[in-house]
Amino acid sequence: MKIKKILVSQPQPSSEKSPYYDISEKYGVKIEFRPFIKVEPIQAKEFRTQKIQILDFTAIIFNARHGIDHFFRLCEELRITIPETMKYFCVSESVAVYLQHYIHYRKRKVFFGTTGKMNELVTVMNKHTDEKYLFVTSDVLNEENMSLLDSSKITYQKAIMYKTVSNDFGPEEEFNYDMLLFFSPVGVTSLMKNFPNFDQGEIQIGSFGPTTAQAIRDAGLRLDLQAPAPGVPSMTMALENFLKESQKKNKK
Secondary structure, three states, rough: OOOOEEOOOOOOOOOOHHHHHHHHHHHEEEEOOOOEEEEEEHHHHHOOOOOOHHHOOOOOEEEOHHHHHHHHHHHHHHHHOOOOOOOEEEEEEHHHHHHHHHOHHHOOOOEEEOOOOOHHHHHHHHOOOEEEEEEEEOOOOOOOHHHHHHHOOOEEEEEEEEEEEEOOOOOOOOOOOEEEEEEEEHHHHHHHHOOOOOOOOOEEEEEHHHHHHHHHHHOOOOEEEEEEOOOOOOHHHHHHHHHHHHHHHHHH
């Protein structure tokens, strides 16, 4: 089967330099971006049930930009003023830079990893074991991240500040793709919710991360592409290799 149209279940890249655009042009495929999940806020009343006192902590862990948005939104709703001494540990530089929307970046202590991977951030945090960390997260917890934090030397508590829910398809939205790429188990759940009679047939399905791969198998679907893999750390690299092999087969 020749792949002509691919759905990437993530927001469209903000940069025109995204590898997805290069792949689209190089292999003559149409790539569309449409998240299967969306983020919704947890209100102050619901947050209070977690019995978390934000000012008891000396450092905040962020693994996504929307975590930053919801942290400061809740602080405002709860009328909490974050002290100048608060430290911020971010999974990547882009997430760290996003803090400038809410704080005077140079006046605060901000730490981040260079690879965008949680394991590297944990290494950084292990050098600051005197801090009391608050990990801002969704109600859908990333098991790998939690395992890394649990095995670290730090003292932390998770704070659920937003929800990850299905981003339902409207009746007018077409769903005619040759390949689907998923990045979270919730995205797979959303697919089955939106299309309960989904018949995979020749549609190729790819996943990023072991928990997403397992969710695809648990849904009774065929997994055709899995990343990361040895020598293939990203979904874009895995996709390019997949398309390259697919085109070779179609030429035979």
